[in-house]
Amino acid sequence: xxxxxxxxxxxxxxxxxxxxxxxxxxxxxxxxxxxxxxxxxxxxxxxxxxxxxxxxxxxxxxxxxxxxxxxxxxxxxxxxxxxxxxxxxxxxxxxxxxxxxxxxxxxxxxxxxxxxxxxxxxxxxxxxxxxxxxxxxxxxxxxxxxxxxxxxxxxxxxxxxxxxxxxxxxxxxxxxxxxxxxxxxxxxxxxxxxxxxxxxxxxxxxxxxxxxxxxxxxxxxxxxxxxxxxxxxxxxxxxxxxxxxxxxxxxxxxxxxxxxxxxxxxxxxxxxxxxxxxxxxxxxxxxxxxxxxxxxxxxxxxxxxxxxxxxxxxxxxxxxxxxxxxxxxxxxxxxxxxxxxxxxxxxxxxxxxxxxxxxxxxxxxxxxxxxxxxxxxxxxxxxxxxxxxxxxxxxxxxxxxxxxxxxxxxxxxxxxxxxxxxxxxxxxxxxxxxxxxxxxxxxxxxxxxxxxxxxxxxxxxx
Amino acid sequence: xxxxxxxxxxxxxxxxxxxxxxxxxxxxxxxxxxxxxxxxxxxxxxxxxxxxxxxxxxxxxxxxxxxxxxxxxxxxxxxxxxxxxxxxxxxxxxxxxxxxxxxxxxxxxxxxxxxxxxxxxxxxxxxxxxxxxxxxxxxxxxxxxxxxxxxxxxxxxxxxxxxxxxxxxxxxxxxxxxxxxxxxxxxxxxxxxxxxxxxxxxxxxxxxxxxxxxxxxxxxxxxxxxxxxxxxxxxxxxxxxxxxxxxxxxxxxxxxxxxxxxxxxxxxxxxxxxxxxxxxxxxxxxxxxxxxxxxxxxxxxxxxxxxxxxxxxxxxxxxxxxx
Numbered sequence: 202x203x204x205x206x207x208x209x210x211x212x213x214x215x216x217x218x219x220x221x222x223x224x225x226x227x228x229x230x231x232x233x234x235x236x237x238x239x240x241x242x243x244x245x246x247x248x249x250x251x252x253x254x255x256x257x258x259x260x261x262x263x264x265x266x267x268x269x270x271x272x273x274x275x276x277x278x279x280x281x282x283x284x285x286x287x288x289x290x291x292x293x294x295x296x297x298x299x300x301x302x303x304x305x306x307x308x309x310x311x312x313x314x315x316x317x318x319x320x321x322x323x324x325x326x327x328x329x330x331x332x333x334x335x336x337x338x339x340x341x342x343x344x345x346x347x348x349x350x351x352x353x354x355x356x357x358x359x360x361x362x363x364x365x366x367x368x369x370x371x372x373x374x375x376x377x378x379x380x381x382x383x384x385x386x387x388x389x390x391x392x393x394x395x396x397x398x399x400x401x402x403x404x405x406x407x408x409x410x411x412x413x414x415x416x417x418x419x420x421x422x423x424x425x426x427x428x429x430x431x432x433x434x435x436x437x438x439x440x441x442x443x444x445x446x447x448x449x450x451x452x453x454x455x456x457x458x459x460x461x462x463x464x465x466x467x468x469x470x471x472x473x474x475x476x477x478x479x480x481x482x483x484x485x486x487x488x489x490x491x492x493x494x495x496x497x498x499x500x501x502x503x504x505x506x507x508x509x510x511x512x513x514x515x516x517x518x519x520x521x522x523x524x525x526x527x528x529x530x531x532x533x534x535x536x537x538x539x540x541x542x543x544x545x546x547x548x549x550x551x552x553x554x555x556x557x558x559x560x561x562x563x564x565x566x567x568x569x570x571x572x573x574x575x576x577x578x579x580x581x582x583x584x585x586x587x588x589x590x591x592x593x594x595x596x597x598x599x600x601x602x603x604x605x606x607x608x609x610x611x612x613x614x615x616x617x618x619x620x621x622x623x624x625x626x627x628x629x630x631x632x633x634x635x636x637x638x639x640x641x642x643x644x645x646x647x648x649x650x651x652x653x654x655x656x657x658x659x660x661x662x663x
Numbered sequence: 664x665x666x667x668x669x670x671x672x673x674x675x676x677x678x679x680x681x682x683x684x685x686x687x688x689x690x691x692x693x694x695x696x697x698x699x700x701x702x703x704x705x706x707x708x709x710x711x712x713x714x715x716x717x718x719x720x721x722x723x724x725x726x727x728x729x730x731x732x733x734x735x736x737x738x739x740x741x742x743x744x745x746x747x748x749x750x751x752x753x754x755x756x757x758x759x760x761x762x763x764x765x766x767x768x769x770x771x772x773x774x775x776x777x778x779x780x781x782x783x784x785x786x787x788x789x790x791x792x793x794x795x796x797x798x799x800x801x802x803x804x805x806x807x808x809x810x811x812x813x814x815x816x817x818x819x820x821x822x823x824x825x826x827x828x829x830x831x832x833x834x835x836x837x838x839x840x841x842x843x844x845x846x847x848x849x850x851x852x853x854x855x856x857x858x859x860x861x862x863x864x865x866x867x868x869x870x871x872x873x874x875x876x877x878x879x880x881x882x883x884x885x886x887x888x889x890x891x892x893x894x895x896x897x898x899x900x901x902x903x904x905x906x907x908x909x910x911x912x913x914x915x916x917x918x919x920x921x922x923x924x925x926x927x928x929x930x931x932x933x934x935x936x937x938x939x940x941x942x943x944x945x946x947x948x949x950x951x952x953x954x955x956x957x958x959x960x961x962x963x964x965x966x967x968x969x970x971x972x973x974x975x976x977x978x979x980x981x982x983x984x985x986x
Contacts, residue, residue: 244937252797295797311787312770459766460794466713466787473935480929480938484922491918532937533864539926540868543919544875550914551879558907580882583823584875590815591871598808617805620864624871 202645210509217512234520242531245474247467248301249311253319255455261294272322272450275411302467311464323412324360324451327352330408330418345415357398360451362391368441381441383432392428400424416447496553498657502642503549506634510545513630514538534619541627548635552577560660574640585628595621667906672898675962689849701859704802706795708764711755714783730775731768734759763792805863824881831967836877839960843873846951850944861941873952877960883908897968901961916953
């Protein structure tokens with residue numbers, strides 16, 4: 202039993218740290234994500250956080266904010282920023298964006314990058330669908346950039362010509378199959394221009410561009426004179442509403458202004474990651490040494506259990522478990538792991554001291570372990586539950602959607618949420634490792650002849 | 664095995680005096696320096712650049728003030744340790760007022776500085792520009808979360824420790840917690856660190872940690888109440904319990920302290936301010952968290968129970984009290 206549990210923990214530790222990769226020719230496929238796949242917060246690896254608000258006195262509608270959000274997303278993809286986080290706060294009209302700054306980029310110029318994200322969107326309908334470059338976006342779909350040829354020259358409509366875009370569902374009368382489309386409404390001026398263009402280009406392509414990126418290239422099926430047209434294609438509901446939001450963004454009645462802006466240079470981020478890693482290793486070594494010297498065999502078991510707990514914490518943020526999505530780990534998040542490991546050390550100390558006490562009170566080895574486990578359980582339980590309460594409050598208050606959303610809207614800062622999350626995971630890990638696994642291992646190893654000496658458990662030498 | 668026989672209840676006045684003394688010192692510092700709130704709470708702007716060579720502080724101040732129309736404080740720190748071998752200097756510009764600084768202005772500052780010192784290679788290390796409304800919201804949220812945490816913790820202790828006078832036990836635990844929060848607060852004041860989100864994270868961590876300490880002692884009291892019988896005096900009961908858990912308290916506190924101290928030392932070596940301002944108050948919090956559970960919460964609980972017992976005696980008819 203001892204060896205099984207110890208082996209399982211070591212296996213978990215190893216895989217959680219290094220992951221499992223399968224080499225298939227030149228491609229290495231990640232089967233299980235390791236600590237190397239952890240997504241670090243911008244406070245660790247450098248990056249930018251910005252909050253955008255509409256520059257109007259009127260309250261923006263949900264649709265308008267969604268449009269603004271989709272345009273920011275589009276521009277991030279265009280700039281090869283794939284690993285971003287974006288939140289929309291509908292109550293307070295805020296859009297919060299966070300993205301890392303890539304290390305290979307020489308110039309660190311976050312001001313320009315953010316300015317570009319919030320610039321007024323330029324929506325154009327152009328003749329044809331010719332583009333210069335193709336790139337692969339974050340969702341694996343190709344991104345077509347920079348119009349060329351006639352497409353570059355001939356602009357049919359601009360953002361101001363579009364009054365609204367909506368996604369709609371229609372049902373085929375004969376097959377009964379439902380499909381999604383985007384319905385556009387054009388202004389009087391736009392309708393005229395569009396009527397002329399659709400007449401001329403019937404059967405050909407009119408492409409829709411946002412800034413420098415082609416967002417759609419529908420074919421003209423009919424001449425449209427009333428300023429009402431639909432874009433069909435094999436859209437899913439999401440695709441249709443995303444396209445509608447993008448088109449609307451080009452017709453937004455307000456400018457976005459940057460109200461909050463923070464940036465951290467990646468070189469600074471790098472050194473903090475190194476530092477935290479170093480600090481973690483030294484701290485773990487010191488604690489292990491302490492436990493081994495003071496508690497001997499239970500100390501060794503405690504070190505194994507602690508390893509498991511740390512591994513579990515990393516696994517929970519790296520996306521090791523399929524049911525837990527990967528989580529951005531920030532400095533406060535690391536602090537949460539450190540604190541929960543502290544709680545794990547405490548759980549082991551309480552149990553080991555209790556066993557020691559029983560031994561010195563003259564009990565047998567098995568009796569001492571039994572009593573020590575029982576006596577210490579409720580103290581550990583109560584202590585950990587209170588920490589869970591604190592962690593849950595942090596997550597509820599600072600989470601993306603939270604109990605205080607009513608008053609404050611969704612979170613403006615993710616760092617404290619991250620602390621709560623890792624703390625919660627750590628304490629759950631503590632119940633699993635520091636309590637359950639430790640006890641299993643202690644009981645089991647005490648059954649072996651070589652481990653029957655009371656001295657090994659802190660008792661008097663025999 | 665070593666056993667402790669420390670009269671925690673007997674010496675309570677010394678402990679109370681120590682705590683009150685430290686708080687008074689903190690209060691004096693607070694009067695002299697005032698409470699600084701970080702721009703994360705108040706709003707405002709701080710830019711930090713790295714550069715090579717030498718710059719003139721007053722010159723920089725003049726240029727930046729001209730560009731932004733805002734009073735600015737310039738702090739230069741030389742030879743900041745960075746990754747790689749090149750030692751670089753840092754200059755940080757903190758702008759007065761609580762308004763955020765627009766991106767255009769930030770770019771203008773960088774451009775004007777580069778013009779004046781073409782060889783200094785100014786690079787943004789860190790920049791923060793926070794809108795005052797959002798800062799205030801964030802502060803409010805932090806305060807509310809701490810208040811909710813306190814309330815839920817009292818309720819939990821009251822439920823779990825019914826047998827030893829749940830509500831009073833909860834209240835005493837909370838006094839010990841307030842003690843720790845104050846200590847962490849004074850650490851920020853004495854070391855003149857502005858209160859920021861680190862402060863909130865430390866306070867919440869210490870709440871959980873110190874309460875854990877207190878609970879482990881209460882758990883022992885609960886157990887000993889059963890073992891020693893209801894006739895045992897509160898002072899004996901509590902002192903025995905604290906002494907029995909003392910080994911564990913010291914071990915755990917030293918282990919945690921050791922870990923956080925490591926983080927602090929490494930953070931200091933690498934020159935990471937965020938890590939340092941997190942670890943230092945945390946170290947203080949761990950010590951006071953352990954101290955308050957052992958030396959404050961226990962004795963206070965005894966005093967409260969004795970006080971209640973005395974009241975009960977006084978309410979008994981005069982016949983008995985004459986004796």
